[in-house]
Amino acid sequence: MTEWDGTNHLVDPFCGSGTLLLETLANVTTLARPLPRELLIQTWPHHNPKLFQDVLDETSVPLTQAQTAIRAVGFDASQTALKAAQMNRDEFRTWGLGSDRLKVHLERRDLCQAWPKAQKGRSWIVMNPPYGKRLGGGSNMVFFYESLGRRLQDYANEVIGAGGQSPGYTIISSDIELLDALRLPYDKQVRLYNGADQIFLRTGTLEAKDIPVRAPLKPHIEDIEKLKEQELFVPDLAQRLVKNYKKMQAFLKKPEPKSGKGLPVDVLEQIGQVNWAAEREQAPLRLYRLYNADLPEYNCAIDVYEHCAYIQEYKAPSKVDPKKAAQRVKQIEFTLATVLGIPAHRILTKSRERQQGKQQYKRFGAPHGKGDKNQPEVRPGHLENWHRFKHVFTMSEWGAHFIVNLGDYIDTGLFLDHRRLRWLVQQISQNKHVLNLFSYTGSLSVHAALGGAASTTSVDLSPRYTSWTEHNFMANGLGLEKNQVVRADVMKWMEGNSNQYDLILIDPPTFSNSKKADDFVIQDHHESLIRQAMRHLQGQGLLFFSCNMKKFELADALKNDFVVDEISHWTQSQDFQTKTGQSLTGGHNSWVIRHKR
Ligand SMILES: C[S@@+](CC[C@H](N)C(=O)[O-])C[C@H]1O[C@@H](n2cnc3c(N)ncnc32)[C@H](O)[C@@H]1O
Structure with missing residues (x-):
């Protein structure tokens, strides 16, 4: 559902234990076939294995020799989260991660530094940004999402400036007001349920654009x-x-x-x-x-x-x-x-x-x-x-x-x-x-x-x-x-x-x-x-x-x-x-x- 098409760079700036990054990789590429582990959906009473396989095949990107190599990058500020991500990566390795054509790099980085260097080619950012607790108590996350929107736009400008293509993004959040605070254009929004909890998934493509600034006031008298x-x-x-x-x-x-x-x-x-x-x-x-x-x-x-x-x-x-x-x-x-x-x-x-x-x-x-x-x-x-x-x-x-x-x-x-x-x-x-x-x-x-x-x-x-x-x-x-x-x-x-x-x-x-x-x-x-x-x-x-x-x-x-x-x-x-x-x-x-x- 992330809309990532398997090209070039996949980036998760807040990768936590790596679930979103690795599952996106696994679900889109054929490297993770058969699936690394049984998914919950496969245990449902009316599960149709044939239909499931057809959907997987349809959405998978075959990693043929001709395809460009994929670099996936995950950052997180927490050492504990990163260790879990490394363990998960090891699990996926059995299915082909780490080959020359598909590499996953995980690194500890603070929030504002959690962006890779602008690269040529096409980048896709997937993220499920941290919630209030991790950022400090009963927080108003709007201010954080505003800064995230600015940072994403900055990143898009850098990538395009370095000769890369307009990056795409997928963001998951439970709060639509926060997604709006990003002030980023999007092509699609999907409402999903995580158990009883409602979550939203937004996808979009970022073009180069100046981040709007308010012009300061200038006094003048006309008449x-x-x-x-x-x-x-x-x-x-x-x-x-x-x-x-x-x-x-x-x-x-x-x-x-x-x-x-x-x-x-x-x-x-x-x-x-x-x-x-x-x-x-x-x-x-x-x-x-x-x-x-x-x-x-x-x-x-x-x-x-x-x-x-x-x-x-x-x-x-x-x-x-x-x-x-x-x-x-x-x-x-x-x-x-x-x-x-x-x-x-x-x-x-x-x-x-x-x-x-x-x-x-x-x-x-x-x-x-x-x-x-x-x-x-x-x-x-x-x-x-x-x-x-x-x-x-x-x-x-x-x-x-x-x-x-x-x-x-x-x-x-x-x-x-x-x-x-x-x-x-x-x-x-x-x-x-x-x-x-x-x-x-x-x-x-x-x-x-x-x-x-x-x-x-x-x-x-x-x-x-x-x-x-x-x-x-x-x-x-x-x-x-x-x-x-x-x-x-x-x-x-x-x-x-x-x-x-x-x-x-x-x-x-x-x-x-x-x-x-x-x-x-x-x-x-x-x-x-x-x-x-x-x-x-x-x-x-x-x-x-x-x-x-x-x-x-x-x-x-x-x-x-x-x-x-x-x-x-x-x-x-x-x-x-x-x-x-x-x-x-x-x-x-x-x-x-x-x-x-
Ligand atoms: C003049 S402001 C500091 C301005 C700040 N350095 C700046 O440039 O933005 C004084 C601050 O001291 C805090 N304050 C007053 N008494 C204090 C104390 N005993 N211990 C710690 N903070 C105190 C106040 O809450 C207030 O935020």
Whole structure:
């Protein structure tokens, strides 16, 4: 039923014990005749052996001398599964596998690496992708299937680019919503029953195609005189938005760091060869800060998130008339929608209390009204329904994909100001053991993993953020075998852990008072935090520490015992730099710390 016609390459990226791969091979080729073992169907009371044999003969591909050799490849992340697959292959060998014309290669590989090199000829991919359990608990698999769809399309592009034919695919899943999340064309869908369980089998052929990306928004004004008549339109703000955008044009087109100038010499030596972006073609930035409270009366930050805009507005002081304050928010939203040319529902506004560290990570409240029946109930901490929310998207940054939630919390899941550090981490993580403390949604860990880290460990106290982190790994086709996500208090976890890491990333909150951990106040506790983390840093390792607190001062005593350099000017992106050097929200300071030699 897989539709594979016996040509060239048969690939199962998640082969488990090899059943699908080997049975497909056996059922399609004549090598496995007679059948390796009696099938259940042959024991049924009304089984018709003649009809069965006729069907087998009709669907079998005789492996004559003239036929091209077949290479079957199976990958799996689990050693145990792979051992079972090897045993099954041995069983099949008796019937001809392993001959020159039919070879089966099995290999342990992580999810995102589970693709063979693009080959000439025709490839067919068969798969029954892993379920939630193997990828981490009560998962929302939609994000994983989205990434799988992208990966399959990438593979098809590579194969066709290398002179091969359009690959075919067969995928089995119990959930039609997941199959749709692949966003791949298909020729046929069949409903089957595995006992009482319903499953779907989809087959299709993949042509070369660009993976669709959302173009980032560009502010522009068409007819300012006409717009001035609109009550809510603010010409000054509109002009400022356009001006800011124009000023950032070059940066937005080529956002990657062009050199390590500004990083300490020994750090540059330590990180070795980095493929700085100077000579490379770069992908334009699709998530950026457009406005940073440039006009005092419009005291907000505006970030562009691909096709959406996100306003963070500081609540007006109590002396300001609340009606006036509300009117101002409406003006900002209207002006922004006009200048960006988007409908109001693609603009999300958050109101932030001033200096309320405690509120930073609380749930913000759903943006949709109670009467909105199109929106499922919001259950914070559980990501099962998130893909159905109009304000949750998978957005990309330098080859990584992140789930951003522009509606439910005060922060979106991705701190845009940290993107240069994320870029660097991706560049320098190859074969490193990476520890990410206060990991939030795990964006730094994902970049490290994509950069080839030997392992990543992400530690955060919040069940919502550790779950989000697992989903971010899934959204990149990364498995959790090498990427550990730990829900724990950082201080307690470090006490009970003796592992050593090559790269440690610490971006703590300014303040945190959870029932599950002692209060954490960055100015008071950062010194002991860093000292303890340095015990986990191997001799040549690097620790990157950053913080968002405006008047933060790094303890001088640390400089006596370690080599410490501030690198804020290097890590802070251009769109977060303001005249005063301080950003309204999201600006940070950062340091690189290492052992004395
Ligand atoms: C500023 S965010 C980290 C941002 C993140 N590094 C990034 O760049 O995306 C702070 C995180 O610290 C976590 N947190 C607060 N107190 C903690 C504690 N005692 N132990 C572990 N995590 C904690 C919060 O749940 C939150 O996710």
